[in-house]
Amino acid sequence: MTKSGLANKITASFIIVSVLAVIATSLIMLLMTRQQFSTYIDNYNQVMLDQWAPIISDYYSQYGSSGLQEYLQANTTGSGNATGRRRHGSMPMGMGIRQGQRLIVADANNIVVADTQGLLTGQPAKLDSLHLSSRELLIDNQPRATLYIISPLGSGLSSLENQFVARLTINTVILAIFIGLIALILGLVLGKRISSPLAALSTAIHQLANGQLDERLSLQGDREFMELGRDFNLMAQKLDDVEKNRRRLTADISHELRTPLTFLRGQLEGMQTGSIPLDVENIALLQDEVIRLSHLVKELDNLSLVENRAVSLNLSRFPLSELLEHLTPVSLAMQDKGISYSIDIDSAITEIYADRDRLLQILLNLLSNAMQHVEQGGQVTLSIKQHRNHLQFAVADNGRGIPPENLPHVFERFYRVDDSRNRREGGMGLGLAIARGYVEAQQGKIWVESSTGCGTVFYFTLPQE
Incomplete structure (x- = not known):
């Protein structure tokens, strides 16, 4: 993926997510607003039923359904002739219905006897509306008719309410555009901030794959x-x-x-x-x-x-004296070079639990390494100490020591502190790597402590349980 391609995708993602969030929020607000208006209309219809039901019940008990159509139209919409108003009187002050609302009265046979819009009079009351409220009209405590108030959502909303919804929609579009522009700017900035280091990393990886192993990165930022x-x-x-x-x-x-x-x-x-x-x-x-x-x-x-972790082990208990006997050739070689060799072993240690051949190889490698780095007249000491459930071995010398920058690498294969000296003496830099592998295969640990001019000590531990 190119730098520009990643930046464009990040920018597009910012814009899409931001605009979708605005649209989703606005839709929720719109739905909640309409729901509130719808609830308001339903509540208003109930209030209207409370007001109109006793009036129409009283009219119905006195005159029946005769003239009810003219009475409703005359007193609600002002349409029709004034006969109904003069004949049967006017409704109380303050009574009225909102624009778009509709009053319908059906008799006991569900036949419409009055309709403020005059569309269903004389027809069966088959009503289907989003907002329909009804109440039975009791005449002499008997249900004689049913009063319906219909408020379709579209027409039931007042002009002020419709204007509010329209403005909310317009503001949503404007807000979405504004947020989109902000997301575009942020996407470009963040896209560049993210893609630039990745592009540098991609370039470095390609160079590394082409054999330029000296390639290094200096990434800044997060x-x-x-x-x-x-x-x-x-x-x-x-x-x-x-x-x-x-x-x-x-x-x-x-x-x-x-x-x-x-x-x-x-x-x-x-x-x-x-x-x-x-x-x-x-x-x-x-x-x-x-x-x-x-x-x-x-x-x-x-x-x-x-390196393949395929070291086979033959763990057993064997006498300490048997191990020391196999180290005799090394001590003789040190004597020939004029190097003093000593042993410091806890008196309580008489047996060792380990793979004898692997342990012998570890000690031979460490002692040979010490002998190579000690001049004539130097000192090499092998010590074995008991520590709870493990033995700690140490091979110490008073040679020239290992520089601090070389210490982290001494157990690496083929690593040699002094190439010319080790090659002359036949070392290939494998002994310490093999020693570490044998120690770790027996669940032990190995490490080194050294300082230039003060000698070196190699430690390793082997569990005894």
């Missing part, structure tokens, strides 16, 4: 758009990091494979030509390179298991 911009930048940064890691992985694997393969190829070619003697020492060198390649493949396989 808090939601600012958060959207931050989320986009975070996503773009992660994609950029993934791409850099992918390139680094390609370079690392190429480097790690090229060196041993080149060495193996050279050694084997030399043995074939006889320039390199086929003895135990040279075969041992070939075996070391094969072991190095096997270790690389194993690390990549372990990383794949961790």
Whole structure:
């Protein structure tokens, strides 16, 4: 959706909703007004019945239906001759009917004997009107006739009432136009305010999809758009990091494979030509390179298991001494480098509940990482402490530490604080990522604390229940 298209739709929506709201409100007001007028007419008819019923009953008891037609016309509309008025007298002062109202009198046989409009006289009283009020006329306490007052809505409304409804309709149209103009202005302003950030986001997404991973957004305005911009930048940064890691992985694997393969190829070619003697020492060198390649493949396989959450666990209780025994090669390697290695374990800990092989791999990775970052004469300490229902492991060193900006990334795959040093020492940046995966697979937590020049401590916990 283009920027202008979205803005136009928002503007149109504002106009439609606003105009419909005005029309709906006006229709409700119109209906309520007409209902009030209708109720007023019905009430007025009842008042008229109260006034006319005794007069016509009195007339009917004295004269019957004879002359009633002329009497009503003479005393209500002023039409017809004055015979009825002179013969039977006039109605009391103040009596009368409103314009459009109609009086009809039907006898006991439902035959119209009087009609102020003179249309139904002598015919059966088949009346159908929107506003019809009636009352039986009692003569000597016997129903002898029926008085009807008809007030059709259209004609029953006075001219003032009709003018009010007409003005209300006109004002509704004017108000709808006015509200529509306001909605148009608001729609244009808000449409631009909403569509501009979305258009910028759409452009940035297209650029990101085309491989421009350095694209970033700076959305201003409402808090939601600012958060959207931050989320986009975070996503773009992660994609950029993934791409850099992918390139680094390609370079690392190429480097790690090229060196041993080149060495193996050279050694084997030399043995074939006889320039390199086929003895135990040279075969041992070939075996070391094969072991190095096997270790690389194993690390990549372990990383794949961790990332796919497919790590299989064999949880059991085993003696602490068994774990420490398997760590002996690392302590010997540290001694060879002139690094002091110590152990600090609570005396109450004799058994550990965990996957032994995974735990051993975690500790080997952390200790190897510490050994790589400690100079000769440095110190590495392994501690295990009991904390209620879990054990806390810690691997501490007094090496050069990790810069604060690198701390959030140390557990990411292929991440290395010092590329040149780790590559020279054979590290690919997989050990800590694998360690984190193994810890989390056993429902534990792992974290790091470090400061430049003051050493580093890696902590992790494992539940014991």
